[in-house]
Amino acid sequence: MVAHMNAEALEKTIATGDAWYFSRSRHSLWRKGESSDHVQRVIEMRVDCDQDAVWIKVEQQGPGACHTGRRSCFYRAVPLRRATAVTLEFRDAEKTFDPKAVYE
């Protein structure tokens, strides 16, 4: 998954070892798993060369990270080397939980 961290989310993630993010649409800090119990325990955190991107390796609690009910948000592949419009292919797209039951 990809999500935004502001300074406070980064600070809380480093201090607690749980992944915290900042929702730019809701203008609020959130801890991954606070409504779903799908907490992310951070195993490793790295920053990139110009320090505007953070990569974290997590131990994902529960059946998945994606709010659509899948393990990963990256469940669709883009076919390559096509000159025309592409149709996404579903990969690893099996739902591992029911998002309605988890996120209400």
Added chain:
Amino acid sequence: MVAHMNAEALEKTIATGDAWYFSRSRHSLWRKGESSDHVQRVIEMRVDCDQDAVWIKVEQQGPGACHTGRRSCFYRAVPLRRATAVTLEFRDAEKTFDPKAVYE
């Protein structure tokens, strides 16, 4: 590495199988490797659930992707579960090429 793709960069990446990006600071499209020869051949491309992030797996030509002369841009780790200011730790930080000789 992390970089921005606009619609044209995405289109060119899909059509050619080479990674194209868009520089928001220079306001211009660029093909990774155009100055360094460190071309990225895309093996697989995925989009995330809300389709605003692209993940690509590449075959990296040359010794590295990072403009600092390293294989990866994520060569610094952030120590976790510290309440106070952190000091970055260097990991996989060995330079694999001389950026001055490769860029410009």
